[in-house]
Amino acid sequence: MITVTLVRDKNKAITGFAISGHAKTAPHGQDIVCAGISALAQSAIMGIERHLGRDIDFGQDDDGITMRLIGQPDSLTGAILETMLLGLNEIAKLYPKSVRITDHRR
Template sequence: MIIATFEKNDDKFSSYSLSGHAGFAEPGKDIVCAAVSALYTTTTNALTDYVELTELKKLNGENGIYIQTYSDVTEALIKSFYDGLIEIEKQYPENVKVEVIR
């Protein structure tokens, strides 16, 4: 199962990380993994390419991102990622879990 962990401070997203494997299908044919990976890569690339003051680092031993400075842009990007993962979790609850730490 893929576990997506989002952290919120003052009701704003401050970090996210992914761990695990979807296990929906064999490697190379796992559409759940592909969907989650596409969302993660797109969001992380947008944050690191277009938004200043973000830092990629290991969170809980997994790859993730920590937001050093909040902005409407960072919030919108992470909210979009979160919303996309929620939709995948609804369709594949055995393969994806989304959690929010406050």
């Protein structure tokens, strides 16, 4: 199962996320669930870092991806991260046994 953990601040703005695990809906390299989630996460990271020019703390290994905003979230980072979440939620609806999304507030 893929686990998506969102971290939000006291104002409910997303400040980071961690995605780990595998959907196991197809052989490695052919799993559309893993590919979709990975594409959404990587697009959000690139949008925040390259397009908006924001500083982030980013990590990636064989088990997953983590991202944390260095500065305060704003409407632009929020738009990117909430749009990512919309896509993740749609995938989770289609594959509820393969994707779990949780929110943590700080």
